[in-house]
Amino acid sequence: KAGVTQTPRYLIKTRGQQVTLSCSPISGHRSVSWYQQTPGQGLQFLFEYFSETQRNKGNFPGRFSGRQFSNSRSEMNVSTLELGDSALYLCASSSEAGRVPDTQYFGPGTRLTVL
Amino acid sequence: AQSVTQLGSHVSVSEGALVLLRCNYSSSVPPYLFWYVQYPNQGLQLLLKYTTGATLVKGINGFEAEFKKSETSFHLTKPSAHMSDAAEYFCAVSDRRQGGSEKLVFGKGTKLTVNP
Numbered sequence: 001k002a003g004v005t006q007t008p009r010y011l012i013k014t015r016g017q018q019v020t021l022s023c024s025p026i027s028g029h030r031s032v033s034w035y036q037q038t039p040g041q042g043l044q045f046l047f048e049y050f051s052e053t054q055r056n057k058g059n060f061p062g063r064f065s066g067r068q069f070s071n072s073r074s075e076m077n078v079s080t081l082e083l084g085d086s087a088l089y090l091c092a093s094s095s096e097a098g099r100v101p102d103t104q105y106f107g108p109g110t111r112l113t114v115l
Numbered sequence: 116a117q118s119v120t121q122l123g124s125h126v127s128v129s130e131g132a133l134v135l136l137r138c139n140y141s142s143s144v145p146p147y148l149f150w151y152v153q154y155p156n157q158g159l160q161l162l163l164k165y166t167t168g169a170t171l172v173k174g175i176n177g178f179e180a181e182f183k184k185s186e187t188s189f190h191l192t193k194p195s196a197h198m199s200d201a202a203e204y205f206c207a208v209s210d211r212r213q214g215g216s217e218k219l220v221f222g223k224g225t226k227l228t229v230n231p
Contacts, residue, residue, distance in 0.1 A: 004158070042223045043207075043224075045219065048217060048218060102217055104161075105161070106151075106158035106160070109157075
């Protein structure tokens with residue numbers, strides 16, 4: 001089974017621009033979560049989607065948004081980029097097959113650099 | 116709210132020596148606990164997890180962790196370090212019960228160096 005894939009792997013943007021990151025979960029997985037990883041703040045939860053609905057959200061400004069499609073693929077968008085948004089953005093999927101807790105499988109991440 | 120504290124942002128061991136990475140958690144409900152490993156320029160890989168039952172959990176690559184409720188700890192160990200173990204390790208707690216979401220709360224990570 002293919003793992004979680006994220007595109008693009010690397011991205012360079014300038015302040016004020018917006019960016020869209022994509023995540024394809026493991027086949028059959030219905031839950032997708034997004035995390036931001038920075039040297040200063042570590043790994044922080046952004047949001048989680050399940051069946052095209054946002055089920056949980058972390059403490060990030062409204063510039064960060066996401067969505068999930070019917071095939072479980074997910075995108076996250078960051079508008080009006082700031083220098084502090086430079087980070088590794090990780091996507092994780094889980095099957096929601098009834099096990100508690102379910103295991104989250106992580107993708108390789110998208111490295112976003114804001115200049 | 117859950118939280119995780121990893122003691123020691125950097126740990127250095129010699130090849131063949133014991134690896135001990137410390138993790139303490141805070142949780143208002145019985146916790147689900149995880150250890151993940153991250154190699155350079157890669158995502159996170161699950162090493163092991165504790166849910167319920169046996170408090171000594173065995174994972175991949177020879178790692179194991181013991182859940183100690185009285186000490187609110189979930190330390191990760193490996194009897195003999197290998198060069199390939201050099202990576203960053205993250206301890207995490209799940210607050211799955213709150214709203215049914217699979218949110219993980221991570222510690223700050225411990226970077227393990229293995230010296231030849």
